[in-house]
Amino acid sequence: MTTSERPLFVYLQRPDNGEWVVAGRYLPDAHAGSGSFRYAPSYVEAGLSWAIDPVNLPFVPGVDYPAQRYDGLHDVLRDASPDSWGQMLIRREHQLGVHATAIDFLRLSGNGDRWGALAVGESRKPHVAKLASPRLHRLDALVQEVLAIAQAKPAIDGLLRKRLFATPSMGGARPKATVQDGNDYWLVKPGLMTDTVDLALLEHATMQWGRRAGLRFADTRHHRLGIGRSVLRILRFDRRGAQRIMTVSAASLLQVQYPPVEAADSSGASYPRLAEELKRIGAPPEDGIELFGRMVFNGVVGNSDDHPRNHAVLFDLDQQRWRLSPAFDVVPDTQDDPGVLVMQVSAGRHDITREAMLQDYLRFGFATHADASDHFDALLKRIEDGYADIAPLLDAALRANMQQRLQTMLAKLRMAPVVR
Numbered sequence: 001m002t003t004s005e006r007p008l009f010v011y012l013q014r015p016d017n018g019e020w021v022v023a024g025r026y027l028p029d030a031h032a033g034s035g036s037f038r039y040a041p042s043y044v045e046a047g048l049s050w051a052i053d054p055v056n057l058p059f060v061p062g063v064d065y066p067a068q069r070y071d072g073l074h075d076v077l078r079d080a081s082p083d084s085w086g087q088m089l090i091r092r093e094h095q096l097g098v099h100a101t102a103i104d105f106l107r108l109s110g111n112g113d114r115w116g117a118l119a120v121g122e123s124r125k126p127h128v129a130k131l132a133s134p135r136l137h138r139l140d141a142l143v144q145e146v147l148a149i150a151q152a153k154p155a156i157d158g159l160l161r162k163r164l165f166a167t168p169s170m171g172g173a174r175p176k177a178t179v180q181d182g183n184d185y186w187l188v189k190p191g192l193m194t195d196t197v198d199l200a201l202l203e204h205a206t207m208q209w210g211r212r213a214g215l216r217f218a219d220t221r222h223h224r225l226g227i228g229r230s231v232l233r234i235l236r237f238d239r240r241g242a243q244r245i246m247t248v249s250a251a252s253l254l255q256v257q258y259p260p261v262e263a264a265d266s267s268g269a270s271y272p273r274l275a276e277e278l279k280r281i282g283a284p285p286e287d288g289i290e291l292f293g294r295m296v297f298n299g300v301v302g303n304s305d306d307h308p309r310n311h312a313v314l315f316d317l318d319q320q321r322w323r324l325s326p327a328f329d330v331v332p333d334t335q336d337d338p339g340v341l342v343m344q345v346s347a348g349r350h351d352i353t354r355e356a357m358l359q360d361y362l363r364f365g366f367a368t369h370a371d372a373s374d375h376f377d378a379l380l381k382r383i384e385d386g387y388a389d390i391a392p393l394l395d396a397a398l399r400a401n402m403q404q405r406l407q408t409m410l411a412k413l414r415m416a417p418v419v420r
């Protein structure tokens with residue numbers, strides 16, 4: 001049996017008492033490009049019943065679930081694996097060729113910093129390496145090391161580099177790492193030399209803008225380090241101290257592969273469908289309305305990278321139910337005013353227009369078109385007012401850019417005055 005065919009135990013940090021347990025067993029079949037998951041008998045016998053993915057893996061003891069996507073890896077395990085940044089680290093560390101699979105990346109990405117509350121291993125007893133993230137006072141060193149890796153330069157701080165290569169599991173394309181500040185964990189995203197504008201600053205300002213507009217966005221901080229390096233950090237919503245919080249991406253909830261491999265993966269990524277899934281997995285109605293707000297915000301600011309891995313749900317510890325996670329990775333496209341969003345805004349439509357965004361109002365949970373329309377207008381006003389608060393955060397170039405964007409989009413999205 002090759003490494004890629006050995007069963008993997010799937011560990012879960014219990015959302016009630018923080019204990020690590022075996023939730024299930026994942027059995028890959030590398031030849032067939034398939035895999036199956038089953039909840040562990042010990043999990044069932046202990047009376048535990050949290051579904052690790054409420055859509056694709058509902059808790060049913062004894063059922064073998066075949067994986068539907070990612071060449072045999074279940075969606076939620078793919079969520080706990082890296083995207084291109086972490087994959088690049090793993091390829092380098094393990095000299096993997098082009099044939100590396102999603103399963104290889106899951107196995108080799110380490111449990112120390114995984115997204116959400118899942119971990120994997122070959123032993124029946126959960127061993128989850130608790131690699132302490134660097135502390136905030138080491139932010140400068142951390143950023144320098146991440147950037148040195150991105151530029152394929154030798155290590156500046158050998159220990160730090162080792163730690164980063166041991167925990168390459170977080171998703172996304174851009175270089176990143178986690179830093180600890182007291183009980184809080186923050187995702188660190190440094191600006192890059194190749195950025196044509198100060199993207200770290202723009203992301204910070206946009207995330208703060210969303211908060212000012214009354215939307216539930218993850219909190220952020222912005223730093224200037226050393227000779228002016230721009231660095232963003234975002235509060236991780238999948239951590240509360242040592243407790244890891246279960247998460248599932250919208251790609252998983254919508255049963256689409258991301259990046260897409262077939263037409264159904266693109267057409268299935270939809271805001272109103274996601275709103276329906278939220279309802280189905282027990283999130284309260286306000287989450288559907290919040291999602292609608294984020295869709296409109298993405299349209300106004302021109303965040304055209306709103307793909308289904310940039311939305312997620314988490315298992316709320318206090319309420320013991322699934323909720324829409326705080327918004328993250330909301331960054332305007334500074335080149336052109338986007339005309340479409342990645343996710344459908346209503347059935348079959350991606351266009352950033354008032355008509356398209358309001359069309360499926362029922363699916364988001366509004367009672368009438370008029371209610372949705374009023375909400376839309378109130379939100380546009382809050383976005384406009386919020387901009388005044390965050391504009392001073394931006395540099396002159398970004399300010400001009402965003403001012404223009406806001407005016408254009410407000411003019412486009414506001415209801416045309418009735419001519420009598």
Ligand SMILES: Nc1ncnc2c1ncn2[C@@H]1O[C@H](COP(=O)(O)OP(=O)(O)OP(=O)(O)O)[C@@H](O)[C@H]1O
Nearest residue numbers: 115171172173174218234235236237238309328329
């Ligand atoms: N505040 C947060 N709390 C917990 N997890 C987060 C948070 N922000 C991002 N993530 C996770 O980290 C991943 C990467 O973050 P992010 O999307 O910001 O990076 P990126 O490299 O800009 O992504 P992309 O490839 O979409 O451009 C996300 O897909 C999500 O799984």
Ligand SMILES: [Mg+2]
Nearest residue numbers: 172309310329
């Ligand atoms: Mg992202």
